[in-house]
Amino acid sequence: MLIKIVGLHAPNAPRLRALLGADHVVQALDAFPAQGEIHADVVIANAIDADVAARLRCRLVHVPGAGAEQIALAALPAGTTVCNVHGHEVPIAEFTLHAILEHCLQLWQYPARLDAEAFAQTYAARPQHGEAAGRSLAIVGFGHIGQEIARRARAFGMQVLAVTRNGRPHDLADESVAVAALDRVLPRADVLVLACPLDEGTRGLVGAPQLALLPAGALLVNVARAEVVDEQALYEALQSQRLGRAALDVWYQYPRKGQPPVAPSRLPLHALPNVRATPHISAITPALLARRYGFMADNIARLAQAQPLRNVIHPAP
Known part of the structure; x- marks a missing residue:
């Protein structure tokens, strides 16, 4: 599976690669491309505007935290599920x-x-x-x-x-x-x-x-x-x-x-x-990152195996 981790969380791509193993490709992107369709099995990001959302061609958008107010849910194409993560x-x-x-x-x-x-x-x-x-x-x-x-x-x-x-x-x-x-x-x-x-x-x-x-x-x-x-x-x-x-x-x-x-x-x-x-640091600990990426890796494995996903906040229409 192809996983794209975008923006603020991109530096954690090595952590996710280590959890998922060689069967999955994890790409780190500083930002979404300015135009064109964006293809992946999974996109991990905490902010997706309506323009980007409409260009996504993925099965799962995973928010690496709890808040999803920066995800333009209504603009996502049919067939896109959105999950979030607790643990913080x-x-x-x-x-x-x-x-x-x-x-x-x-x-x-x-x-x-x-x-x-x-x-x-x-x-x-x-x-x-x-x-x-x-x-x-x-x-x-x-x-x-x-x-x-x-x-x-x-x-x-x-x-x-x-x-x-x-x-x-x-x-x-x-x-x-x-x-x-x-x-x-x-x-x-x-x-x-x-x-x-x-x-x-x-x-x-x-x-x-x-x-x-x-x-x-x-x-x-x-x-x-x-x-x-x-x-x-x-x-x-x-x-x-x-x-x-x-x-x-x-x-x-x-x-x-x-x-x-x-x-x-x-x-x-x-x-x-x-x-x-304080600069939005209340949740950021090594233990949180371990929980957060462990949870997302598990959900990606579930997606690959056609098993029910956890923490679904926007089911695929």
Whole structure:
């Protein structure tokens, strides 16, 4: 079988070759060709616009992550199946709990040095810090990621409020509400974590009215997609310190090969003192890559053997 791995994930082609063996050809492409049909058995990419999608001649498009909002599903030719990959929930949950603990402990208050000269003064003036225990955590999106975050938060004694499409009760949540009732839980959310997919129902879900409902000094952690939060409203809430702090790992603009450099936001969000800005790294660990490519290799083997595929998010029409 011919597999083309395109764009950001192309450097991982050797990993996939080693997993698949000599019966499969894995080609790494920096970008899709600008014109003409694109033939392969499998295409691995996290972004496929409508023009490229219409020119694909493949059986399987495999997204190497969970989010498929950058795949023009409606433009794919008949006979094309789309699958995604989970397995990134563990590092994202750990990243999220680190952000929560950092917010509560505020270790940046403490001196960089603690020697004989500084010890007496800093010991006498040492500040208090907060606790995660007893705080309320609202998690928007309670799939693989949201549930892993909830498991860890409950271990720290936090109250978990799950915000889902249907509001169905869940064993890992102290309370569950539908996303339509988000405003009802925000005044109780010391921490708001966004872990939902980006679609037309969640784009701009958190705007100025929602941010104003959060308790003063609350923490926002976004490990979903930046566009779930209104960019201008987020900047203004943080700049005014009405929102206490934000840990942002997803952004409104990303570097693109061959294009001029861009900042992560059209506003200087990354420069605010109450923002922990990271370059979309919450999921990236060696263990994740092993899980991710192991899963895709298994699905490619299933395709070759005409077996049912796993994680189908767009069945072939």
